[in-house]
Amino acid sequence: MTTKLRALLADDEELARQLLREYLRPHADIEIVGECDNGLDAARDIAALAPDLLFLDINMPRLSGLEVLELSGRRHGVIFTTAYDEYALKAFDLHAVDYLLKPFSRARFDQALSKARTLLGRADAALDALVADQAGWLERVLIRDRENIHVVAAAQIDYIEAQDDYIAIHAAGRTYLKTQRLAEIETRLDPGRFVRVHRSYLINLERLQSIERHGKDGHVARLADGARVPISRAGYERIRAVM
Amino acid sequence: MHPLLSDSRALFAYMLAWLAAGLAAAWSLCFAGLADWPGALLFALPQSLVFGFAALSGYYVCRAMPHAGRRLSGVAMRFGVAALLAGGGSLAIGLVWNDIGQFLLPGTVLVHLDSTARLQWFALCALLYLLSLLAHDVHYAFEREREASACAAEMRALAREAELQMLRAQVDPHFLFNSLNSICALIGSDAEAAREMTIDLAEFFRRTLALAGCERIALGDELVLCEHYLAIERRRFGARLTVAIDVDDAARACLLPPLCLQPLLENAVKHGIRPLAAGGTVHVAALVRDGWLHLRVDNPLDAAAPPAPGTALGLANLRERLSRCYAGRARLLWRREDAAFTVEMTVPQHKDPA
Numbered sequence: 001m002t003t004k005l006r007a008l009l010a011d012d013e014e015l016a017r018q019l020l021r022e023y024l025r026p027h028a029d030i031e032i033v034g035e036c037d038n039g040l041d042a043a044r045d046i047a048a049l050a051p052d053l054l055f056l057d058i059n060m061p062r063l064s065g066l067e068v069l070e071l072s073g074r075r076h077g078v079i080f081t082t083a084y085d086e087y088a089l090k091a092f093d094l095h096a097v098d099y100l101l102k103p104f105s106r107a108r109f110d111q112a113l114s115k116a117r118t119l120l121g122r123a124d125a126a127l128d129a130l131v132a133d134q135a136g137w138l139e140r141v142l143i144r145d146r147e148n149i150h151v152v153a154a155a156q157i158d159y160i161e162a163q164d165d166y167i168a169i170h171a172a173g174r175t176y177l178k179t180q181r182l183a184e185i186e187t188r189l190d191p192g193r194f195v196r197v198h199r200s201y202l203i204n205l206e207r208l209q210s211i212e213r214h215g216k217d218g219h220v221a222r223l224a225d226g227a228r229v230p231i232s233r234a235g236y237e238r239i240r241a242v243m
Numbered sequence: 244m245h246p247l248l249s250d251s252r253a254l255f256a257y258m259l260a261w262l263a264a265g266l267a268a269a270w271s272l273c274f275a276g277l278a279d280w281p282g283a284l285l286f287a288l289p290q291s292l293v294f295g296f297a298a299l300s301g302y303y304v305c306r307a308m309p310h311a312g313r314r315l316s317g318v319a320m321r322f323g324v325a326a327l328l329a330g331g332g333s334l335a336i337g338l339v340w341n342d343i344g345q346f347l348l349p350g351t352v353l354v355h356l357d358s359t360a361r362l363q364w365f366a367l368c369a370l371l372y373l374l375s376l377l378a379h380d381v382h383y384a385f386e387r388e389r390e391a392s393a394c395a396a397e398m399r400a401l402a403r404e405a406e407l408q409m410l411r412a413q414v415d416p417h418f419l420f421n422s423l424n425s426i427c428a429l430i431g432s433d434a435e436a437a438r439e440m441t442i443d444l445a446e447f448f449r450r451t452l453a454l455a456g457c458e459r460i461a462l463g464d465e466l467v468l469c470e471h472y473l474a475i476e477r478r479r480f481g482a483r484l485t486v487a488i489d490v491d492d493a494a495r496a497c498l499l500p501p502l503c504l505q506p507l508l509e510n511a512v513k514h515g516i517r518p519l520a521a522g523g524t525v526h527v528a529a530l531v532r533d534g535w536l537h538l539r540v541d542n543p544l545d546a547a548a549p550p551a552p553g554t555a556l557g558l559a560n561l562r563e564r565l566s567r568c569y570a571g572r573a574r575l576l577w578r579r580e581d582a583a584f585t586v587e588m589t590v591p592q593h594k595d596p597a
Contacts, residue, residue, distance in 0.1 A: 012517065013421065013479050019428035038520060059417070061518035062545075083420035102424035139549050153549040 004031040005120075008051035010042035010068070011081065012060050016102065020055055020081075023109045039063025040149055046072040047147075052120060053113075058082040058099070062151065063142070070131050071142045071149065075123040079112050091133060095126045137190035141169060143176045150176055154189060158207045158223045162200040173225060195242055197221055197235035205242065245302045246386075258295055265291025268367075277360055282353040285344060286337070294333055294368065298375035301325075305376065305383040309534040309572075309591045322376050330369025337364055390570040398458050398568060415509070418475075419444075425479050440478050447471040454501040459593070462529060462536070463495030465504050469527075472505060476512050483522025484512060494529035497536045498593040500568045506557060507540045507586050514551035515542035515584055536592045541585040550579070558586065565590060 007030050009017050017035050024030055033049050036042045039060045046054065046068070056078055058065035065080060066088070080099035082088065092099050100112055141157070143150040157171040162182035169176045178185075186194065186202055196202050207224040211231065214220045219231040221239075231239065247254050268291065269283035278286065304325050308318065337356070344353040356364065422444050429437035450468040454460065466488065477484050486508075504527070511525045523543035530537055558577050565573035565588070573590040 013425065014481055015425040015428040015479065016421075018432060019424065022428070022431045038518075061520075062548075083424060084416040102420050103427040139552075151547065153547070155549060 004029055005052045005117075006031055006033045006049065007053040007055065008033060008042070008045055008049060009035045009055045010037075010039070010045075010060065010065075011055070011057040012037045013057075016057065016081070019103075023106055027113065037061075039065070039068045040151070042068045043071045043144075043149055044147070046074050051077070053077045053079065053116060055079050055081060058085050058088050064088075066131060066134055067142060069127065070134075071144060075127045076119070076121055077116060078124075078127065079116050091130055095130045095133070097124075097126050097130055137193075138185075138188045141178070141185070143169065143178045145177065152176060154193070154204075155206065157194075157204050158225045158227060159201055159203040159221075159229050160185065160194075161229075170225065170227065192242065195235070195239050197229060197231045197239055199232060201229045201235075203229055205239075211239070245299050247299060258292060261291045261295030262288060264295075272354055275360070277356070278352075278354040282344075282351065286340065286353040290333070290337060290340060293336065294371070297329070297332075298372060301372070301376040301379040302383070305380045310384060310387060311534055311592055311594070313534065322373060325376060326369045326373040329372035330365045330367075333368035333372075334361060334365045394568065394570050401567065418509075421479060422475050425475075429478075436478065440475060443471045443474040447475065451502075457501050459498040460501040461495065462490065462497045462499055462504070462538075465499065465501065466490060466495065466527075469505050469508055472508065473512075480512070480516065480522065483519070484516050485522070485524045486527070487524055488527045490527065490529040491531075493531040494536060494538075496594055497529075497531065499536075499590065500564060503561065503565070503588065504538065504540070506561065510551075510554055510557065510586075511540055511542035511584070514554055515544040518545045518548055519543060531592050534592050536588075536590050538588040538590075539585065541583060543582055544579070544584050546582040 007024065009020050009032060011017050011020070014037070017037075021032065024032065030053065033051055034045045036045050037060075040062045042054075042056065042060070043063060045051075054074065054077055056065045056068060058080055059082060060068075063071065065082075069075070069078065080092070080097070081102060081104075082099055083102040089099070098112055098115060100109065137154075139154050141152045141154065143152065152169060152171045157169060159170050160182065161168045161170065163177075165181075166177050166179045167182050167185060169178060182196075182200065182202060186196055189202070193205055194202050195205060203221055203223065209222045209224055212220050212222055212228075214230070217233075219236050221229045221231055223229060247257055265288040266284075269278075269280070269287040272278045272283040272287065273280055277283075304321070308321065337354075338361075341353050341356060344351070354360075422440065426437050426440050426444075429440060447468060450471065473484075473486050477486075508525060508527070516523050516525065525540065525542045528539045558575065562573075562575040565575055569590055573588070575586070575588050577584070577586040579585075
């Protein structure tokens with residue numbers, strides 16, 4: 001006896017999930033192990049349930065489908081669904097990633113499903129490229145610590161500090177640790193708002209209160225949360241250039 | 244701003260006229276034997292200038308009462324009270340000025356103001372202020388008429404140009420395709436509900452299309468269109484979306500540029516209710532007061548979510564559209580508190596002539 005394929009449905013509309021359930025019914029070898037109506041739950045359930053197949057709506061509250069992939073690291077067995085999303089679809093076409101356009105027929109659904117079956121468990125390089133290629137600056141930063149997922153709005157961040165092989169994000173009075181290099185997150189944040197003032201510090205200009213002299217010709221930045229962040233000479237030039 | 248205040252030559256001529264009035268007042272004070280010439284001039288001229296300046300305030304009194312929806316008793320009462328206040332104020336200034344004159348030039352009295360003279364001064368100032376109010380009101384009526392015809396011409400041009408753009412924006416593809424997908428799902432489980440949803444969708448688009456080229460629509464008619472829209476959204480979002488509408492008949496009869504309310508509801512559903520796991524209630528309230536229509540839409544929202552992109556732009560566009568339609572006499576305000584978003588719209592009350 002073969003084990004069943006385990007599927008997770010992620011869509012914020014109950015009727016859309018109902019349609020997926022209906023289309024999946026004839027496929028007796030597929031078992032629905034979970035349903036979620038927002039991106040955060042989807043990311044959580046992917047980690048907890050490790051489904052073989054994931055039906056993922058691109059446009060969901062809390063986290064978009066692409067953010068779900070970014071956060072969960074999921075790169076295989078994904079079938080995207082969407083009603084309409086001009087920007088996302090351009091990127092999908094560019095990277096030759098398949099998706100189901102709502103409303104879709106049973107035949108179209110079965111076709112996408114059989115294609116996904118042939119690729120089960122194999123990581124899709126196109127998905128990697130798609131996630132890495134998200135257009136625009138980050139408006140929010142996703143942080144996973146064990147079973148919790150934090151969504152921090154970029155506007156709330158005071159500063160980000162590099163520590164060994166992770167970064168500490170200081171936002172709204174809390175500190176979040178994330179495994180990422182400072183240079184990496186710097187490239188994803190709007191350079192008009194976030195400035196690398198020091199080898200180990202990236203600050204949010206909107207949260208900058210003042211620049212104070214420190215020592216002979218050094219400077220420190222005072223931020224809205226009261227923290228003081230050192231500014232290197234090169235960092236001082238950079239901050240003067242954007243202000 | 245008062246039109247005279249932005250035109251220095253006209254303001255100069257206006258103040259010159261008041262100086263002449265001051266001379267006349269000084270002459271009559273001498274003639275009545277209440278003062279000698281220097282005292283009368285010192286008394287009347289500065290006050291005529293101050294009064295002339297103060298009389299300009301009549302412009303704002305008139306503007307605060309839109310011509311539509313006025314009642315004679317209300318107007319008479321407000322004008323009367325304003326004139327009496329102006330008369331009282333002027334008399335007080337006159338008495339104080341007299342005292343100041345006495346203090347600066349000991350031994351002289353500018354004007355001998357006995358009780359009869361006081362009463363006459365009060366009556367004169369009140370009457371003059373009333374005249375100023377009436378003049379301003381006539382001017383205001385002409386100004387409104389001119390603005391209305393200019394606005395109507397601009398509106399017609401804008402309506403044509405905006406028509407296509409508006410329709411394109413209204414047929415939000417995301418809304419359309421998601422609704423079709425919901426219908427697709429309902430066909431398998433609840434054919435009757437699928438049929439109702441199809442009809443709501445058809446009605447919504449039909450009514451939207453009927454607005455093409457339409458300059459004004461009764462709020463009640465817009466609400467009917469919104470009901471169809473909301474019926475669709477309620478099927479999509481289930482129990483998460485509730486709507487409370489509190490609009491009385493007087494407000495329903497008011498005319499508005501079409502599709503002012505529907506986009507506000509769309510924002511409330513899309514950016515407010517949809518991201519909330521527990522959902523929430525969208526409130527719509529409208530009432531008419533003192534010739535103004537007040538309309539308010541509020542909805543809960545996820546306090547942690549960043550501002551939805553495009554909302555502020557959409558609202559700014561609506562504000563501009565209202566400003567053009569009402570020649571600057573409309574107001575659109577929005578604010579975001581922790582977990583709530585409120586939009587308030589205030590426009591002059593226009594009723595269907597039929």
